[in-house]
Amino acid sequence: xxxxxxxxxxxxxxxxxxxxxxxxxxxxxxxxxxxxxxxxxxxxxxxxxxxxxxxxxxxxxxxxxxxxxxxxxxxxxxxxxxxxxxxxxxxxxxxxxxxxxxxxxxxxxxxxxxxxxxxxxxxxxxxxxxxxxxxxxxxxxxxxxxxxxxxxxxxxxxxxxxxxxxxxxxxxxxxxxxxxxxxxxxxxxxxxxxxxxxxxxxxxxxxxxxxxxxxxxxxxxxxxxxxxxxxxxxxxxxxxxxxxxxxxxxxxxxxxxxxxxxxxxxxxxxxxxxxxxxxxxxxxxxxxxxxxxxxxxxxxxxxxxxxxxxxxxxxxxxxxxxxxxxxxxxxxxxxxxxxxxxxxxxxxxxxxxxxxxxxxxxxxxxxxxxxxxxxxxxxxxxxxxxxxxxxxxxxxxxxxxxxxxxxxxxxxxxxxxxxxxxxxxxxxxxxxxxxxxxxxxxxxxxxxxxxxxxxxxxxxxxxxxxxxxxxxxxxxxxxxxxxxxxxxxxxxxxxxxxxxxxxxxxxxxxxxxxxxxxxxxxxxxxxxxxxxxxxxxxxxxxxxxxxxxxxxxxxxxxxxxxxxxxxxxxxxxxxxxxxxxxxxxxxxxxxxxxxxxxxxxxxxxxxxxxxxxxxxxxxxxxxxxxxx
Numbered sequence: 001x002x003x004x005x006x007x008x009x010x011x012x013x014x015x016x017x018x019x020x021x022x023x024x025x026x027x028x029x030x031x032x033x034x035x036x037x038x039x040x041x042x043x044x045x046x047x048x049x050x051x052x053x054x055x056x057x058x059x060x061x062x063x064x065x066x067x068x069x070x071x072x073x074x075x076x077x078x079x080x081x082x083x084x085x086x087x088x089x090x091x092x093x094x095x096x097x098x099x100x101x102x103x104x105x106x107x108x109x110x111x112x113x114x115x116x117x118x119x120x121x122x123x124x125x126x127x128x129x130x131x132x133x134x135x136x137x138x139x140x141x142x143x144x145x146x147x148x149x150x151x152x153x154x155x156x157x158x159x160x161x162x163x164x165x166x167x168x169x170x171x172x173x174x175x176x177x178x179x180x181x182x183x184x185x186x187x188x189x190x191x192x193x194x195x196x197x198x199x200x201x202x203x204x205x206x207x208x209x210x211x212x213x214x215x216x217x218x219x220x221x222x223x224x225x226x227x228x229x230x231x232x233x234x235x236x237x238x239x240x241x242x243x244x245x246x247x248x249x250x251x252x253x254x255x256x257x258x259x260x261x262x263x264x265x266x267x268x269x270x271x272x273x274x275x276x277x278x279x280x281x282x283x284x285x286x287x288x289x290x291x292x293x294x295x296x297x298x299x300x301x302x303x304x305x306x307x308x309x310x311x312x313x314x315x316x317x318x319x320x321x322x323x324x325x326x327x328x329x330x331x332x333x334x335x336x337x338x339x340x341x342x343x344x345x346x347x348x349x350x351x352x353x354x355x356x357x358x359x360x361x362x363x364x365x366x367x368x369x370x371x372x373x374x375x376x377x378x379x380x381x382x383x384x385x386x387x388x389x390x391x392x393x394x395x396x397x398x399x400x401x402x403x404x405x406x407x408x409x410x411x412x413x414x415x416x417x418x419x420x421x422x423x424x425x426x427x428x429x430x431x432x433x434x435x436x437x438x439x440x441x442x443x444x445x446x447x448x449x450x451x452x453x454x455x456x457x458x459x460x461x462x463x464x465x466x467x468x469x470x471x472x473x474x475x476x477x478x479x480x481x482x483x484x485x486x487x488x489x490x491x492x493x494x495x496x497x498x499x500x501x502x503x504x505x506x507x508x509x510x511x512x513x514x515x516x517x518x519x520x521x522x523x524x525x526x527x528x529x530x531x532x533x534x535x536x537x538x539x540x541x542x543x544x545x546x547x548x549x550x551x552x553x554x555x556x557x558x559x560x561x562x563x564x565x566x567x568x569x570x571x572x573x574x575x576x577x578x579x580x581x582x583x584x585x586x587x588x589x590x591x592x593x594x595x596x597x598x599x600x601x602x603x604x605x606x607x608x609x610x611x612x613x614x615x616x617x618x619x620x621x622x623x624x625x626x627x628x
Contacts, residue, residue: 003055004175005241007202008166010062011104012086013094021086021117022062024153025163026050047200047243049231051167058170059231059243061202080202081241082111082170084162085143088118089130089150093137099350102281105142106353107339111173112146113165114138120152176240181265181399182206182214184244185299185333189256196226197253199262200245201300208238208246208264216251217261218270218331224249259301261333265400269335272305272328275358277321277378278342284351286344288315294351296326298340304329307342310370321354323374325361334359336405360392382411383419387432394439395431395476429475439472439480447486447495455501456547459494500551502544509534510544514553518564522571522594522602526560557601571602572611582620 010018022028028048051058061080083104087097104112114134119127131148138144147165151158188200208214212225227247228235238244246262261268280288290313291306305328309315315322326342334356341353357377364370380388385405389396401412416422421433446468450460466477486493502510513534517524531541548554548562555568563571571592575583578591589599603619606612612619 002178003057003239004170005057005059005203005239006081006170006173006175007059007061007241007243008050008082008084008170009080009109010060010084010086011100013088013091013096013100018086019062020153021084021115021151021159021162022048022060024151024156024159026060047231050163056167056170057230057242058166059202061243080109081173081176082113082166083109083143084166085112085114085146086117087114087130087134088121089116089127090118090121092130092133098137101138101141101143102350103341103353106279106281106341108355110142111169112143113162113169114143114146114148115158115162116148116150117153119150119157120155176203176205178205178207178240181268182208182212182238182263183268184208184238184246184262185301186256186260186262187258187300189253189258189260191253192247195247197248197251197256198245199248199256199260200243201262203238203240203242203244204299205240206264207240208244208262210236212264214246214248214262214264216248216256217263217268217333219255219260220270221251221255223251259299259303259332261299263333268333269359270331270333271359271361272331273361273363274326274328274332274334274356275361275374275377276324276326276340276354277357278324278352278354279321280315280352281350285349286347288351290314293345294326295343295345296328296332296340297343298332298334298338298356301332303332304345310364310366310374311368323357323371323378325364327361382407382415386415386430387434390430390432390435393473394435394471395425395429395473398428398430401430423479425475425479429473431476431479435472435476436480436483439469439476440484442469442472443477443480443484443486443493444495447493447498451495451498455503456543456550457492458500458550459492459498462491462493465493500547502547506536506540506544509536510548514548514564517554517562518567521567522563522592522598524561524563524598527562528560555605557598557605561598561601563602568605572606576621579621582615582618584618 010022012018026048048060048062049058050060085097085100085104087093116127116130116134122130127150131150134148138146138148147169149158149162149165151162153159183204183206184199184201185204186199186201189197191197208225208228210225210228214223214225215221216223225238225246226249228238229245229247230238230242235244238246288307290309294305294307296303296305305326308325308327309322310324312322336356336359338356338359339353340356341350343350357374364373376384377388382405385407386401389401389405393400398412401407407415416424416430423431423433423436425431443465446465447460450457462481466474469477481493486496501507513530513536516530516533527545528541531538531544536544545554545562549556552565554562555565556562575588575591579587583591585599585603588594588603589596592599592602594602603612606619607614609623611621611623613622
């Protein structure tokens with residue numbers, strides 16, 4: 001097992017000592033803005049290194065506590081593995097403490113440590129009362145069984161015990177997976193003189209190497225990771241769970257903002273309509289109605305939108321999860337399983353949160369049919385979820401399935417082993433026989449239509465076929481062609497039994513043209529004259545001419561003249577018989593009796609097709625057959 005990377009968050013009510021405690025733990029003041037220092041409050045999330053050894057690296061995010069900065073708090077806790085909930089002993093549990101608890105629960109943060117701070121400001125009796133209040137407040141929440149510690153940032157009491165508790169807790173937790181494609185939601189964008197644009201964030205998944213290609217979504221900007229840093233240390237690679245700063249190549253920082261996402265794959269969904277599983281907070285003070293404006297927080301994004309229900313027009317005192325949709329004013333970058341928070345823009349309050357069941361939501365009608373679809377999306381079996389992915393992408397790799405269908409490695413392994421209808425291509429690409437059969441039918445239809453439109457051609461070029469089949473991946477098309485064994489001829493694909501042929505209405509005239517060409521032997525006229533002589537219109541002449549060459553009816557000498565294939569081959573044999581291993585133009589003229597206007601293109605054709613090699617004024621026989 002390699003090194004593990006974790007990010008923890010400091011949360012709690014304003015002025016309960018989060019920043020001071022962070023400094024006591026890390027020796028770093030995370031209030032970096034002048035306004036933060038002047039007002040003694042955190043406005044933006046602050047970051048600091050907590051611990052680093054050969055096995056583990058831990059970073060701290062200090063999130064703002066003031067209710068006006070809840071959106072920064074949500075962005076700050078995106079991607080954290082463990083929360084340290086800070087409660088001041090002299091004030092106890094406050095409104096923002098409760099709202100932070102709700103938000104953390106909705107974001108799926110289940111690992112936490114509660115710390116009672118400022119203990120030097122109260123006597124032992126008040127400390128015990130505050131502890132009881134905290135424990136009581138945690139009942140019924142995901143942190144009900146969390147450890148509760150005491151610490152004082154000024155005197156240092158309990159700080160080292162807290163640090164060791166954090167370390168031991170994380171050692172018992174699984175770190176984020178470095179498998180799969182890299183994803184980093186941006187929470188800070190800035191520029192450095194001489195360096196250019198730099199972005200910061202917590203790596204949600206995957207790894208990124210220095211120099212690797214990156215795509216910035218949703219804009220679709222392509223760039224490179226010019227340099228990677230973690231807490232001011234230059235690194236060659238960034239890992240899932242790690243706080244990282246990425247120096248981007250050739251990107252203006254004004255083009256970027258918090259909420260943009262760095263990725264290394266094109267598979268991530270850019271969307272403005274998401275189907276979700278919503279949990280509503282019990283303490284909501286205002287009604288939640290159909291199509292009401294909402295603010296969605298997901299990753300580090302904050303986007304306005306509308307809440308759309310399909311089975312109700314308002315939310316009563318619901319305790320069950322609600323399947324619904326959020327239609328957004330701007331595009332976001334998400335995947336199935338991503339957690340979100342939903343807030344009312346005015347009056348501002350957190351109304352709920354949940355997880356995304358379908359990043360690409362559709363336009364649905366109100367009623368039972370849509371609710372059944374949403375239930376299927378939510379509870380779909382692993383097979384149903386993978387097949388739903390394949391209906392869209394046709395062929396995907398294992399990592400993509402694991403992330404988009406929310407499967408574990410074991411679930412995917414069991415799925416593939418339990419049914420021989422799954423198709424595993426090269427490099428762990430996966431499809432299904434249902435998709436393969438669709439692709440087979442599509443190729444056969446394309447070939448039939450191509451043969452009908454272009455009966456003169458041997459078949460369709462494989463590159464052109466793949467371009468026509470863009471909805472299928474190139475890997476899948478290659479697999480299907482290999483398995484089906486369609487007839488292949490010099491890079492062209494055709495249906496079994498197909499033979500290039502002339503259109504019936506022109507077949508007789510084309511045969512007559514070849515007879516006339518053969519009759520003229522080696523003293524031919526321009527091809528245009530033969531076409532005119534047999535009555536073939538200008539628009540067909542080029543197609544028929546190339547068909548004659550393809551089917552070895554004629555041999556092109558130059559842009560205007562050609563020999564009958566039989567006449568050309570007889571001339572080659574005659575020249576061979578009457579010359580030695582080498583010969584010159586005079587020898588050739590004597591052997592064939594051709595004038596210079598025929599002789600020169602004839603000899604150049606021999607050179608081009610590899611039958612002869614020109615050496616100064618002579619030619620040497622080197623080949624026995626013409627090139628295709």
